Amino acid sequence: MxxxxxxxxxxxxxxxxxxxxxxxxxxxxxxxxxxxxxxxxxxxxxxxxxxxxxxxxxxxxxxxxxxxxxxxxxxxxxxxxxxxxxxxxxxxxxxxxxxxxxxxxxxxxxxxxxxxxxxxxxxxxxxxxxxxxxxRTEKEEEALHLGDLDSNIIGHCPPMQSLFSDIRKVAGTDVTVLIRGESGTGKELVAKALHSLSKRHKHPIISVNCAAIPENLIESELFGHEKGAFTGAVSARDGLIYAADKGTLFLDEIGELPLEAQARLLRVLQEGEIRRVGAVQSSKVDIRLVTATHRNLIQMVKQGRFREDLYYRLYVMELLLPPLRDRGDDISILAKALLEKTCLKHKRPICEYNKEFNKAIRDHHWPGNVRELENAIERAVILSPTHKVEAANLKIAAQIQNDSSSTKDAKPTMNTSTQEGTTLDDYFKYFVTTHQHTMTETQLAHSLGISRKSLWERRQKLEIPKKVTNNK
Missing domain, CATH: 3.40.50.2300 (Response regulator)
Incomplete structure (x- = not known):
């Protein structure tokens, strides 16, 4: 090169x-x-x-x-x-x-x-x-460089190379794609790669986080509404699906879509038609649908929380994103790239990626995946001296150790063996249920080194209820 x-x-x-x-x-x-x-x-x-x-x-x-x-x-x-x-x-x-x-x-x-x-x-x-x-066209060049440092998705490990191979094969088609992976693994980046390598790349990609929109508004946001369709609908409005016409619609956290909205989405996929809330007539729409979730959709189907017919419409092609802890040397490659990016962002001299820093990163399990890694590196750059980045300022291993100590102090009768040989999910569940009565959601997320969105997602995955306030 x-x-x-x-x-x-x-x-x-x-x-x-x-x-x-x-x-x-x-x-x-x-x-x-x-x-x-x-x-x-x-x-x-x-x-x-x-x-x-x-x-x-x-x-x-x-x-x-x-x-x-x-x-x-x-x-x-x-x-x-x-x-x-x-x-x-x-x-x-x-x-x-x-x-x-x-x-x-x-x-x-x-x-x-x-x-x-x-x-x-x-x-x-x-x-x-x-x-x-x-x-070569620009799309062909971009496809060749998937995984390189100058691409949006970095990765050289076998699972990522397999993913890139699948992306190249699928991108040129119009099939519906379901992206699965833990929170913070980069599902939206995969969706954007599929779009940029597709024949629809000159048209928009519309990204929607289904978990971030209130349930009573999600149909209006996705499908649009007529004037007077509900209180506050002072004018007609096109929805996000219509905005993605001729392009790609990416629905993140598709498992959070209410059943009523699932039925409407199914009609879009089957008939290529969209009808605003409160409208009588339908309009034609041409979209390529890409969805993502960290949930087990087939389990949700069995529980009656997700439509079986929609599931099989979505499950045409599945792309699996490996968790960061399973990506071997990719962790170091990503960390180096994120360190340089963060130094430039904060107008700092490029810090040397030293052995101590790398060891701290490789020893951590990264339950929050790439998103957690990015946050930790930004934390380290801000807290460290100008010309050197210090591993202690990642605030990861020490943080978990301190959290474990505080929980033991709070529950002196707790058997210490509960902290040994358990999974990260077990620890996460234990920590949240122990501290949620004295900490806010923001404090919980900060202590775990993840975002509030990630905290919410893992609550849903592990079925951890929020604290209940007793009214006296």
């Missing part, structure tokens, strides 16, 4: 080229100043630099030299003959105007890389040619 460095101001049109160059198979890094690039990267290790002329103007003002290697292409939003001649005289291979179209810039990038014979051996691979690059 060829490595390209882009150096440009935040408002430069050159910044837009980062995304599509990555899609064409290049590893792209971007910095806003030469000083920043030198601080965080070893520039000679790159195969090519794309630099905005504004950066060079600032360097000339400060009498700062630009490195001779690697080769560079200069792009200028105010191009002129004299500036171009000067840029070429100082070592630029090409001088191009900004903005420039992707095909023109890509042609010059490929020409430079093909002429370069001194690329670093450690990163040299088969050089891309313009014929190969232009033969």
């Amino acid at each position: 060829h490595h390209i460095m882009i150096i440009c101001p935040e408002d430069s049109p050159l910044k837009e080229s980062e995304k599509w160059l990555s899609r064409y198979g290049f590893q792209v890094n971007i910095c806003s100043t030469l000083e920043q690039a030198n601080k965080y990267y070893d520039l000679p290790d790159f195969h090519l630099i794309l630099v905005d002329q504004k950066i060079l103007d600032e360097l000339q003002t400060n009498d700062t030299p630009f490195p001779d290697t690697p080769p560079r292409i200069v792009l200028d939003s105010r191009p002129s003959l004299s500036t171009g001649v000067d840029a070429m005289a100082h070592g630029a291979v090409y001088y191009l105007p900004l903005p420039t179209d992707s095909e023109n810039l890509l042609k010059h990038v490929v020409n430079v890389l093909e002429k370069a014979n001194d690329a670093p051996p450690s990163t040299t691979v088969n050089k891309p040619t313009s014929q190969i690059l232009f033969a």
Whole structure:
């Protein structure tokens, strides 16, 4: 893979080229100043630099030299003959105007890389040619890079590779997909990958969390309503399903959909028709449905809480997301990527991913999965010194140990063997039932290192009732 460095101001049109160059198979890094690039990267290790002329103007003002290697292409939003001649005289291979179209810039990038014979051996691979690059569509390129660091879903372990293989096979079809996995594993990211790789990618994907909408409003939100259909319906409104017409509808936590709404959704799937609440006439709608749940839907069918006919409509293709604890080295890869992302988010220098930090992460079981990992790393970055991230600031292993100690203190007669050899679900249930009378839902979620949504989901999964207030 060829490595390209882009150096440009935040408002430069050159910044837009980062995304599509990555899609064409290049590893792209971007910095806003030469000083920043030198601080965080070893520039000679790159195969090519794309630099905005504004950066060079600032360097000339400060009498700062630009490195001779690697080769560079200069792009200028105010191009002129004299500036171009000067840029070429100082070592630029090409001088191009900004903005420039992707095909023109890509042609010059490929020409430079093909002429370069001194690329670093450690990163040299088969050089891309313009014929190969232009033969692939953006969707094909995105499909090839599923799991890589520059994609939305990172993963190299066998279960994730199997998932990516299934995504590539399913994305081009219109079949209904059911995504199953624990809370925080990235079900919505899978839905978005399916959409972006599908023939519907130019149309919207509408994501709906069925658990987040009050039961009395969910039919109106999904299917729309007529004016006067109920109190407060002061005007007619299209629903979210209609908004997804020609695109993809993603229903997260489909198991929380009320039975009445399930019947309406079944008609959408069977007839391709949607009828607003309070309406007489139906409208045609063309959607691709993707759903997700952490629940056992077949068990809900047996209990009469989920329609059997809808279940078999949804269960055409199933994609399984493995929990983070079963993904091996992916945990470290994800943690490194999230650490860099979080440092950039909080405008911190990129911290070194050290062995102590990695050990703390690998020793934890991550009941909240990737979402919990992301929260823990953000916590560590905020609490740690500027140039170093400390494992203790993850607040994970120590937190569970402290929680266990506090529960033992609160219940001195409790047999300590109940904390040994039990599953994470057992511990979760024990901790919540023990503390929910003295802690709010927010405090419970924070103590467990998960979000309130995750707490609610696990309550549902483990059938843990909320505390009951006695009225005296």
